[in-house]
Amino acid sequence: MLNMSGKQLIKLLKDKGWILDRIEGSHHIMVKRNKTLSVPVHGNKDLGKGLLHALMKQGGLK
Template sequence: MNGKQIIARLKEEGWTLARIEGSHHIMEKDGMPRGVPVPVHGAKDVGIGLLKAIEKQTGVKLK
């Protein structure tokens, strides 16, 4: 699963794009003090460890 696919899945669950810092898209929901960074490096898949970390932070099941 690449960064663009993760962002699309998070948007389905109500997350919004707060800002972009370099190649990291910061997603927010319900005024979280710090957003969840999602790396976007073209079509390159995100590693399983980072994928699980994003799942844990957001509560959204990915892949």
């Protein structure tokens, strides 16, 4: 499993057609069609393995 920060994940999601809808605190809310995805961004800190896996699966990256 690779390590990735929230910023890096957002870049991948944007490449797959996800759009940044809004930012609420440290969470970037991405939307695509009727789906919503909340990606935590804490500088360049890597996301946890389980969270990264779940977000990638929900975002259609896996």
